[in-house]
Amino acid sequence: MTRLIAPTRLWKDGRFESGLAVEIKAGAIGRIRPLAAHETPDLAPHLLIPALTDLQVNGSGGIMLNSDASPAAIETIIAAQRELGTSFLMPTLITTTAERMRATAEAIIEAWGMPGLLGLHLEGPHLNPERKGTHDATHMRPMDRDTLSILERLRAADIPVMLTLAPEIVPPDLVREIAAMGVVVSAGHSAADAAETETCLAAGISCFTHLYNAMPPMTSRAPGILGTALASDAFAGIIVDGHHVAWPMVAIACRARPVKNRTFLVSDAMATVGGPDHFVLYGEEIRVRDGALVNAAGALAGAHVDLLTCLRNAVFHVGLPLEEAVAMATDIPNAAMRLIPPEVEPGRPVNEVLALDADLNRIEI
Incomplete structure (x- = not known):
């Protein structure tokens, strides 16, 4: 079963982007794509960022x-x-x-x-x-x-x-x-x-x-x-x-x-x-x-x-x-630490991603 998350703002490459949808399948991030106008997401947090x-x-x-x-x-x-x-x-x-x-x-x-x-x-x-x-x-x-x-x-x-x-x-x-x-x-x-x-x-x-x-x-x-x-x-x-x-x-x-x-x-x-x-x-x-x-x-x-x-x-x-x-x-x-920062990207487990509301409180994905 695939769930759809449509954050108001998604952290990507060191900045926020909007208008994107994230597919979640088997406990991990799937595709990241534009949100279609007719789609109703399962979750619409204010922010989606790496843990x-x-x-x-x-x-x-x-x-x-x-x-x-x-x-x-x-x-x-x-x-x-x-x-x-x-x-x-x-x-x-x-x-x-x-x-x-x-x-x-x-x-x-x-x-x-x-x-x-x-x-x-x-x-x-x-x-x-x-x-x-x-x-x-x-x-x-x-x-x-x-x-x-x-x-x-x-x-x-x-x-x-x-x-x-x-x-x-x-x-x-x-x-x-x-x-x-x-x-x-x-x-x-x-x-x-x-x-x-x-x-x-x-x-x-x-x-x-x-x-x-x-x-x-x-x-x-x-x-x-x-x-x-x-x-x-x-x-x-x-x-x-x-x-x-x-x-x-x-x-x-x-x-x-x-x-x-x-x-x-x-x-x-x-x-x-x-x-x-x-x-x-x-x-x-x-x-x-x-x-x-x-x-x-x-x-x-x-x-x-x-x-x-x-x-x-x-x-x-x-x-x-x-x-x-x-x-x-x-x-x-x-x-x-000279490390590559984690991204909200395909394959990333959902426990390595944070969905937050407008008060920056955590929302369960």
Whole structure:
């Protein structure tokens, strides 16, 4: 049986098109063609777009990658995210021991080929303890052979990798060596000044991790890592949950970029997304309070948000144009990882496509 979907706007080749009909057969996209005037569709959503891409998912469905990096746990995280509209993601391991990093890399290699698994984001451990956020500073350390060998192992298996590091902690020659492996090097959890940041940009940093967060504020005479990031043509992720960055500051960041299509949405999701309202990280209980994830001291500890909510926030709270916001959750994160973005195209499973109403709420296909 073939069903007909006629969205008001369909995301195709990085922009919206109208007047198209999508045939659905056996749980997958069939033909995409013009909608005839006499046809009555089975479903007429406001938007039809690819399911979202998130490059920073620490956990979901009650699982934290730092606590359980087995292929089964990775599958649970992906399944929980898919239920919320994100079908493509990079599980993210935050600062930990070399042994756990190595075990996680092996689990990713074992799980490789799992639908929705884009690679591995290693957020740390080569960060600045002064800007640790919820990371455990006792595991932070200078770049070492352990990390280099783990990166080499993943890249030898042709697995995309993002590594977040602090430019003032890792020398430019090592940044250059890592980038030469094909690793996407992202700067974050850093107090680097503008000169240090620019030096590492020249050495191969091509991205920045969660703009504003775990970075010192910029001032008129000291742009630091944040101002340098905004003024650069590098990619940059940003958490748009209303807790990590105020709406006007998100708008400023997006409008300040000198090159279009360089800023993308990330959730920084933790185990509570699609799971219980608390979990344990580094032996400390983290709990949802008023929509935010906080530790015992009341400090932010990751995010309790999914990417579709971030997309909705970007449009309705920040005021970004719809086309720009959709690109920030689909095409741009894939471009940051040098991947071909998914399209609404023949053969695509319907669980990798999102139908949304005018309020950007999900409609079951």
